[in-house]
Amino acid sequence: MADGHGEDSPYFDGWKAYDLNPYDPLLNPSGIIQMGLAENQVGADLIEEWVEKHQQILSWKEGNNTSFKEIALHQDYHGLADFRKALARFMMEVRGGRAEIEPDGIILTAGATAANEILTFCIANPGEALLVPTPYYPGFDRDLKWRTGVELIPVECNSHTNFQITVPALEKAYQQALNNKKTVKALLITNPSNPLGLTIPPQTLHHILDFATHNSFHVISDEVYAGTVFSSPRFTSILEIVQSSKKYNPCTVHVVYSLSKDLGLPGFRVGAIYSQNHGVITTSRRMSSFSLVSSQTQAFLTCLLNDYGFIKRYLRTLRERLRRRHGEFVKGLKDVGIDVLEGNAGLFCWVNLRKLLGRKESWEGEMELWRVILEDIGLNVSPGCSFHCGQAGWFRVCFGNMSGKELDVALGRIRAFISHFLSGSDAGNTTSSDDVLGVAREGSPLVACLARMLDAEQQAESRA
Missing domain, CATH: 3.90.1150.10 (Aspartate Aminotransferase, domain 1)
Structure with missing residues (x-):
C-alpha cells in the first residue's frame, strides 16, 4: 500500500x-x-505475415519440432535449451556479430522489468545504491527500487554535453553517494538510450568501464533497443568492449535484453539477463522461478528466431x-x-x-x-x-x-x-x-x- x-x-x-x-x-x-x-x-505487419505463413507451428501436433505434451509438461526454469540458443544467436545478430553470447549465460525472465529487478537483488542490498545517468526511463524507479530497497543516485547529464555521460558527472554523483554514506554497487546505463534515442559512443563505454573498475562496482547495460538503431553511428554493445579488451573483468558486466522493443512483442513477456558471473547466473536462475516465460511462448519464438532469412529481412526492413x-x-x-x-x-x-x-x-x-x-x-x-x-x-x-x-x-x-x-x-x-x-x-x-x-x-x- x-x-x-x-x-x-x-x-x-x-x-x-x-x-x-x-x-x-x-x-x-x-x-x-x-x-x-x-x-x-x-x-x-512483418511478424503477422510470418505467423500467417507458419500457423502449423501453433498446432503442436506430433511431427512438429515440439509436441503438445512436451510443451505442456516442461517446467524447468532454465528455459528450453533450443530457445536459449536461438535467443543467443538473435542477440548476436542485432549486435552485428561483434559480441559473443553463450546460451548458458542467458537467464530468461518475464520481460526486462523482471530482469532489471533480479539483477538489482543479486548485486545490491537494501539501502545500497546504483548510479543511473539522467534522463532515464521512469519505470526504473519501480523496477530497481520498489521491492529491493535499493536507492538510485542520478548522474546528471544535460544538453550542454548533448546528454552524454561524462567522467566529471560520474565523479560528482559517486562523491555525492560517499558523502551520504551510501555504498554504490553498480552503474546502470541504457544503450541505446531511452528517452534520448542515442547510442553511447565506444569511447564513453570505455570511460564508464574504467570508472567502474577503478571504484570496484558492477555495470548493468540495458540494451533492449539494440535492434532499433537506424542510422550512424552504429550500435556498440558493452559486451563488445569487454570481450575485446583484457582491462575489464567480464564478471562485473551484465546485459539486460528483451524481445519487447526490437521484435515488438511486449505482450509475450520475454526478457533475459546475460552474465558471465557464476554467482549472478546461479542466483538469477533461482529468482527467475518467480518470473517464468511459458514453454509455449519459447517454442513458438524458437521457430521464429531460427528462420534466419526472415530475421535478417525483418531487422533490415525495421531499421x-x-x-x-x-x-x-x-x-x-x-x-x-x-x-x-x-x-x-x-x-x-x-x-x-x-x-x-x-x-x-x-x-x-x-x-x-x-x-x-x-x-x-x-x-x-x-x-x-x-x-x-x-x-x-x-x-x-x-x-x-x-x-x-x-x-x-x-x-x-x-x-x-x-x-x-x-x-x-x-x-x-x-x-x-x-x-x-x-x-x-x-x-x-x-x-x-x-x-x-x-x-x-x-x-x-x-x-x-
Whole structure:
C-alpha cells in the first residue's frame, strides 16, 4: 500500500488520460493520441505475415519440432535449451556479430522489468545504491527500487554535453553517494538510450568501464533497443568492449535484453539477463522461478528466431522504416521551429520545447505546458521531469506506436498549436507559459482551429 511503486508520475498519468479518451479517426477524432508509449508497431505487419505463413507451428501436433505434451509438461526454469540458443544467436545478430553470447549465460525472465529487478537483488542490498545517468526511463524507479530497497543516485547529464555521460558527472554523483554514506554497487546505463534515442559512443563505454573498475562496482547495460538503431553511428554493445579488451573483468558486466522493443512483442513477456558471473547466473536462475516465460511462448519464438532469412529481412526492413519515420517526424517538427536532439535509435524523439516556456522556464512551467499538450492539443507526450531530466522543457515523444496517418494527424495538431502560438508572439505579445495556456483555453482560436481540422479529418475518413 506504500507509494514506492513510482506510479505517481506524469509519465503514468498521461497513459491514464489516454485510456479515458483514446483517439479514433471515426469514433473519437478529438481524442488523445498516444505518443507516450514506446511500443514498436512499425514492423508488426512483418511478424503477422510470418505467423500467417507458419500457423502449423501453433498446432503442436506430433511431427512438429515440439509436441503438445512436451510443451505442456516442461517446467524447468532454465528455459528450453533450443530457445536459449536461438535467443543467443538473435542477440548476436542485432549486435552485428561483434559480441559473443553463450546460451548458458542467458537467464530468461518475464520481460526486462523482471530482469532489471533480479539483477538489482543479486548485486545490491537494501539501502545500497546504483548510479543511473539522467534522463532515464521512469519505470526504473519501480523496477530497481520498489521491492529491493535499493536507492538510485542520478548522474546528471544535460544538453550542454548533448546528454552524454561524462567522467566529471560520474565523479560528482559517486562523491555525492560517499558523502551520504551510501555504498554504490553498480552503474546502470541504457544503450541505446531511452528517452534520448542515442547510442553511447565506444569511447564513453570505455570511460564508464574504467570508472567502474577503478571504484570496484558492477555495470548493468540495458540494451533492449539494440535492434532499433537506424542510422550512424552504429550500435556498440558493452559486451563488445569487454570481450575485446583484457582491462575489464567480464564478471562485473551484465546485459539486460528483451524481445519487447526490437521484435515488438511486449505482450509475450520475454526478457533475459546475460552474465558471465557464476554467482549472478546461479542466483538469477533461482529468482527467475518467480518470473517464468511459458514453454509455449519459447517454442513458438524458437521457430521464429531460427528462420534466419526472415530475421535478417525483418531487422533490415525495421531499421529502414524507423529511419524514414524518424526523418519525417523530425522534419515535421523542425518545419514549425521545434528543436529535436539528433537521435539514431529507438522509437521516440527527445524534443526541446524550452522556448514555449518563455519566462517560466521551471518545472511548474513544464507541467503547465504538458497539461496543455495533453488536455487541449490532445497528445500524450512525456515531460522530462518524469525522466529526472535536469533541465525543464524537454519531452519524449514516441512515433513508433502508431500508423503513418495517425502521425500525420499528430503533426497537424502540433502545427496548429505552434502557428497560433507564434501568431500571438509576432503581434508583440510576450511568450510565457501563461500565454501557452491562454491560447488553448475553451473558445480560443486554437481550439476552434483544432475543431475545424478534426472535422476535415473525419470527413476525409468517411469519404475514404
